[in-house]
Structure formats: structure tokens, C-alpha cells
Amino acid sequence: MSSPAPATLDALFGHRLVVVTGKGGTGKTTVSIALGMAAARRGLRAIVVEVEGAMRVGPALGRAPLPYTVRPVAPGLDALSVTSEAALEEYVVRQVRFRGLYHAVARSRVFGPFMDAVPGLHDIIQVGKVYDLHTETVGGRPRWDVIVLDAPATGHGLTWLASPLHMMEMTVSGPFHVNARRVHAFVSDPERTAVVLVTFPETLPVNETLDLYAGLGPFQPQVACSVLDGVHPPPVLPDDAWPAALSRLETLPEWRESARLTDRRMRRSRAEGAVCQRLESALGIPVVRLPYLPRTPLRPDDYVALAEVLEVGGLGR
Ligand SMILES: Nc1ncnc2c1ncn2[C@@H]1O[C@H](COP(=O)(O)OP(=O)(O)O)[C@@H](O)[C@H]1O
Numbered sequence: 001m002s003s004p005a006p007a008t009l010d011a012l013f014g015h016r017l018v019v020v021t022g023k024g025g026t027g028k029t030t031v032s033i034a035l036g037m038a039a040a041r042r043g044l045r046a047i048v049v050e051v052e053g054a055m056r057v058g059p060a061l062g063r064a065p066l067p068y069t070v071r072p073v074a075p076g077l078d079a080l081s082v083t084s085e086a087a088l089e090e091y092v093v094r095q096v097r098f099r100g101l102y103h104a105v106a107r108s109r110v111f112g113p114f115m116d117a118v119p120g121l122h123d124i125i126q127v128g129k130v131y132d133l134h135t136e137t138v139g140g141r142p143r144w145d146v147i148v149l150d151a152p153a154t155g156h157g158l159t160w161l162a163s164p165l166h167m168m169e170m171t172v173s174g175p176f177h178v179n180a181r182r183v184h185a186f187v188s189d190p191e192r193t194a195v196v197l198v199t200f201p202e203t204l205p206v207n208e209t210l211d212l213y214a215g216l217g218p219f220q221p222q223v224a225c226s227v228l229d230g231v232h233p234p235p236v237l238p239d240d241a242w243p244a245a246l247s248r249l250e251t252l253p254e255w256r257e258s259a260r261l262t263d264r265r266m267r268r269s270r271a272e273g274a275v276c277q278r279l280e281s282a283l284g285i286p287v288v289r290l291p292y293l294p295r296t297p298l299r300p301d302d303y304v305a306l307a308e309v310l311e312v313g314g315l316g317r
């Protein structure tokens with residue numbers, strides 16, 4: 001039986017940029033790595049981009065934290081960690097073609113406060129770096145078919161994508177304006193940029209995801225799917241037979257403890273099912289479920305396992 005979700009991956013990887021966002025701690029980095037691996041397993045050249053100096057991807061895959069230099073992290077998969085400082089240096093040096101001048105200015109006491117004073121500069125400079133990555137070519141072909149952006153947590157994630165537009169409004173004309181317009185055209189193009197909302201199967205995060213979706217404004221049509229990360233396996237017992245079994249087992253002292261544990265799992269599974277359904281019907285877009293893996297921290301192989309689950313369209317419903 002075929003489920004609609006594999007088509008989700010096809011559709012997703014038809015975009016050059018996949019922006020993975022959601023609330024902090026919901027699994028954005030995990031899902032970004034799994035998506036990058038799923039793309040690479042399809043023979044696409046993929047890169048996972050961390051931003052704001054996050055350095056989770058390298059260690060998650062058993063490697064050193066990533067620098068501001070592209071590194072291979074898995075077969076067919078590259079990764080890079082972007083900071084606004086490094087991206088700004090690259091940008092300025094490219095404009096003035098003289099690194100010494102950049103350092104002379106960057107070390108001056110006005111530079112830091114200047115950067116902090118320009119609203120959204122830290123954001124747009126990093127979005128600009130992602131834009132630049134998508135223009136890189138090797139042998140006349142794009143260097144990467146798919147760029148997976150492990151975006152900042154929501155709240156901030158929204159202003160992030162909108163930062164080129166804000167820069168355009170602020171500058172009106174000039175080279176900054178022209179660059180911002182180019183970057184905005186890229187991130188706001190539903191053909192080229194897709195958004196994935198990551199959440200986990202509990203009431204509060206799901207509510208926050210619905211709020212985020214509602215607040216996405218013009219970016220809303222770009223949301224390709226939501227990923228529910230950390231879904232627990234349902235117990236094998238059928239729901240309707242359980243209450244009778246539970247009351248019987250509770251009368252048997254040697255079974256009481258495991259019966260209660262099973263009951264807790266039944267309840268959790270039912271609650272997770274309910275929030276998944278709520279998310280699905282409220283969003284009206286595919287919701288892909290990834291399993292909870294009972295290991296902390298996750299091992300490099302676990303990301304391969306999650307990529308495989310993505311390939312078959314997530315867990316069944
Ligand atoms: N499916 C999963 N099973 C088990 N642990 C997970 C799963 N997804 C994420 N985690 C763990 O949850 C924590 C938060 O995940 P992470 O991807 O770093 O979230 P975020 O990037 O949104 O802050 C990490 O310790 C991660 O290893």
C-alpha cells in the first residue's frame with residue numbers, strides 16, 4: 001500500500017532550500033540531519049546549514065563541531081556552521097577585496113555596536129550566506145541540489161526569513177537593497193524555498209506550531225509539511241480490549257506493575273494520536289511522524305534510521 005508521504009519528500013526535494021523551523025528543543029537539528037541524509041540517499045547532493053554559531057551537527061554525527069567551511073559529514077552530505085561575524089567578513093571582503101581593511105575596521109570599537117545597531121543585520125547576513133551557497137556551482141551544475149537550513153527557533157525563525165524584506169524596506173536603494181531583494185526573491189519563492197515545521201506530539205508544542213503556522217503570513221503557502229518528532233510506539237494491545245484486561249491484571253499482584261506501565265503507554269499513545277490528528281486537520285498539510293528513539297544522545301546511525309522512516313513517509317497513522 002502506498003502512502004502519500006513519500007510524495008512529500010519528492011515535493012520537498014524539488015526545492016533548492018528547505019527551511020526547518022519550530023520551537024526550540026522540538027527536534028529541528030535532528031530532523032534537519034535526517035532530511036539531509038534522506039536527500040543524499042536519493043542521490044541528491046545535499047548540505048545541512050547550521051546558523052547562529054550552532055555546532056550540533058558535527059558532534060551528532062560523531063565528528064568535531066563544524067567550522068565556517070563546508071565539510072563532508074556523511075556519504076553525499078556536507079554541512080557548515082554559519083555565524084553572522086564570519087558571513088559578514090566574507091561579504092565585506094568580497095566587496096572591498098581586501099581582508100586587511102576588513103580586519104582594521106572590524107577591530108575598531110565602532111564596528112560591533114554598528115552591527116548590533118542595524119536591525120536584522122545579523123539575520124540577513126546569514127540568510128545571504130545561504131543564498132550564496134545556492135549559487136555555487138561545480139562543473140556548471142549547482143554544487144548542492146538541496147540546502148537544508150537548520151533555522152533558528154520560532155519567534156526568531158519568522159523574522160529570520162523576513163529579514164531580507166525588512167532590509168529592502170530600510171535601505172530603499174543601493175547595493176544592500178539590491179542584494180536583499182535578490183535574497184528575498186529566493187526565500188519567498190514557493191518553487192525554490194519550502195518550510196518544514198517541526199514539533200513533538202504534546203499539546204503545548206502542537207498549539208505553538210498552530211500559532212506559528214497562523215503567524216507565518218506570506219510564507220504560509222511555502223510550508224510543505226510538519227514533522228512530529230518523537231512519537232512513541234503504540235502498545236500492541238487494541239484500545240477497546242484494554243480496560244477489561246487492565247482491571248483483570250490489576251487483581252494479580254505479579255502483573256499489577258507492568259499492567260500500570262502498559263496503561264500509561266496506552267494513554268500516552270492515545271494522547272499522541274489525538275494531538276497528531278488535531279495538527280493534521282488544523283494544518284491541512286501532510287504531517288510526517290518520526291519515532292522516539294530511546295537513547296540520549298542519539299547515535300550517528302540513528303539519523304540514518306530516521307532518514308529511512310522519512311523515506312517511507314513516516315510512521316503509519
Ligand atoms: N526522535 C527522537 N528520539 C529521541 N531523541 C530525540 C529525537 N529527536 C530529537 N531527540 C533529542 O531531543 C533533543 C532536542 O533535539 P534537537 O534536534 O537538538 O532539537 P532542536 O534543534 O529543535 O533544539 C536532542 O537531545 C535530541 O537528540
Ligand SMILES: [Mg+2]
Pocket residue numbers: 028029030054056150
Ligand atoms: Mg538545534
